[in-house]
Amino acid sequence: RKTLIQQLREGDEKAMCSSFGQLLDKEKAEGRAEGKAEGRAKERAEAVIELLEEIGEPSRQLREYIMEQTELEILRRWHRAAAKAESIEDFEQAVGLAPII
Numbered sequence: 783r784k785t786l787i788q789q790l791r792e793g794d795e796k797a798m799c800s801s802f803g804q805l806l807d808k809e810k811a812e813g814r815a816e817g818k819a820e821g822r823a824k825e826r827a828e829a830v831i832e833l834l835e836e837i838g839e840p841s842r843q844l845r846e847y848i849m850e851q852t853e854l855e856i857l858r859r860w861h862r863a864a865a866k867a868e869s870i871e872d873f874e875q876a877v878g879l880a881p882i883i
Contacts, residue, residue, distance in 0.1 A: 819854070826857035833864035840870055
């Protein structure tokens with residue numbers, strides 16, 4: 783961005799257009815990466831909920847809490863805990879959550 787501003791001040795239109803195009807490409811790539819990460823987090827959260835549904839009925843609040851989580855490593859830990867849990871309470875205890883009603 784600094785390069786773009788410097789080129790604008792110097793009146794170098796060709797270089798400015800090239801820099802602007804590169805900046806747009808970078809922003810698009812970052813947006814795609816963010817979208818992919820959000821998609822992976824959503825899929826993992828849904829998988830945690832599906833496992834919990836096999837052992838009980840997760841509360842609406844617990845479902846929302848899980849779906850709001852965006853950190854993949856936390857979701858991976860929760861997924862492993864849900865796979866091992868024998869009840870919703872076991873899961874909540876394993877991941878350090880107070881019971882969410």
